[in-house]
Amino acid sequence: DQQVKQNSPSLSVQEGRISILNCDYTNSMFDYFLWYKKYPAEGPTFLISISSIKDKNEDGRFTVFLNKSAKHLSLHIVPSQPGDSAVYFCAALISNFGNEKLTFGTGTRLTIIP
Amino acid sequence: EAQVTQNPRYLITVTGKKLTVTCSQNMNHEYMSWYRQDPGLGLRQIYYSMNVEVTDKGDVPEGYKVSRKEKRNFPLILESPSPNQTSLYFCASRGRGSYEQYFGPGTRLTVT
Numbered sequence: 001d002q003q004v005k006q007n008s009p010s011l012s013v014q015e016g017r018i019s020i021l022n023c024d025y026t027n028s029m030f031d032y033f034l035w036y037k038k039y040p041a042e043g044p045t046f047l048i049s050i051s052s053i054k055d056k057n058e059d060g061r062f063t064v065f066l067n068k069s070a071k072h073l074s075l076h077i078v079p080s081q082p083g084d085s086a087v088y089f090c091a092a093l094i095s096n097f098g099n100e101k102l103t104f105g106t107g108t109r110l111t112i113i114p
Numbered sequence: 115e116a117q118v119t120q121n122p123r124y125l126i127t128v129t130g131k132k133l134t135v136t137c138s139q140n141m142n143h144e145y146m147s148w149y150r151q152d153p154g155l156g157l158r159q160i161y162y163s164m165n166v167e168v169t170d171k172g173d174v175p176e177g178y179k180v181s182r183k184e185k186r187n188f189p190l191i192l193e194s195p196s197p198n199q200t201s202l203y204f205c206a207s208r209g210r211g212s213y214e215q216y217f218g219p220g221t222r223l224t225v226t
Contacts, residue, residue: 004156032213043118043204043217044157089156093213100213101147101172104156 003027004092006105014113019077021108023090026071030092034102035064035075038087047088048075077110085112116141118218120205126224127195135190135221137205145208146188147172147215148180150201157204163188195225 005024013019023033031052036044050057050064050073057064063076077084090105118139127133139146147162149172159172163182177199179191188207192199202222206215 002156034213036217041219043206043219045217046214049213095213100145101159101162102149102157102215104149104158106154106156 001026002106003030004090004103004105006088006090006108008108009106010109010111012111012113013080015082016079019075019080019084019110019112021075021077021088021090021110023073023075023105024071025073025092027092027094027103028071029094030103032093032095032100033064033066033073034091034093035062036089036091036104038089038107044089080110080112082112082114085110116216118205118207118216120203120218120221122221123219124222126226128226129196130194133192133195133223135192135203135205135223137188137190137218138186139188139205139207139216140186141207141209141216142185143207143209143216144185145210145215146182147206148178148188148190149204149206150174151204151220152201160190160203192223195223197225199223200225 034049035047037047038044066073087107089107091102093100121136148160149157151157161180163169205218208215
């Protein structure tokens with residue numbers, strides 16, 4: 001049972017335009033969400049996160065939106081740059097000061113077209 | 115430089131031959147974890163450790179062992195590897211009070 005779903009395996013966006021990556025989750029206990037970016041032959045690197053008490057978090061070109069009622073979050077990248085081409089993973093956790101295990105989605109491969 | 119290191123990066127082995135993948139972090143993090151990445155399944159947690167001498171199972175622990183004798187090291191042990199353990203493995207760590215996990219570069223394991 002995939003509790004975190006990224007239904008788009010791939011996405012192509014023109015350089016300079018907005019990239020929107022989507023993520024859905026089923027477990028209502030998740031209260032913290034993270035986006036990771038992964039280049040080939042490297043480990044995932046943290047990009048941005050959001051707590052369930054917020055509906056938006058912004059960091060430079062990256063903004064994450066959370067819609068708790070729809071159990072949906074999205075990552076917006078504006079403007080998209082060639083270096084943004086990577087696989088993006090959505091991850092969720094239940095904060096309990098114990099094993100805050102990250103539950104990952106299957107990833108979306110973003111390609112920025114110059 | 116703050117980092118998580120893994121060795122080896124690539125390994126091809128045969129069924130039943132014991133192997134160890136090492137993981138080390140230099141950030142004095144309490145929490146360490148192992149994940150495996152498989153196509154269509156994302157990353158799944160194998161084992162985790164909250165601190166020295168404290169380890170527990172994740173979602174897919176079968177066929178794996180871990181130990182945490184020192185804070186900085188968290189080796190993953192496959193006592194008798196099988197072909198279904200062919201995968202990309204990542205070690206991760208995080209500090210107390212933070213949810214952000216730092217990942218190592220990955221170890222690609224092939225078991226024939």
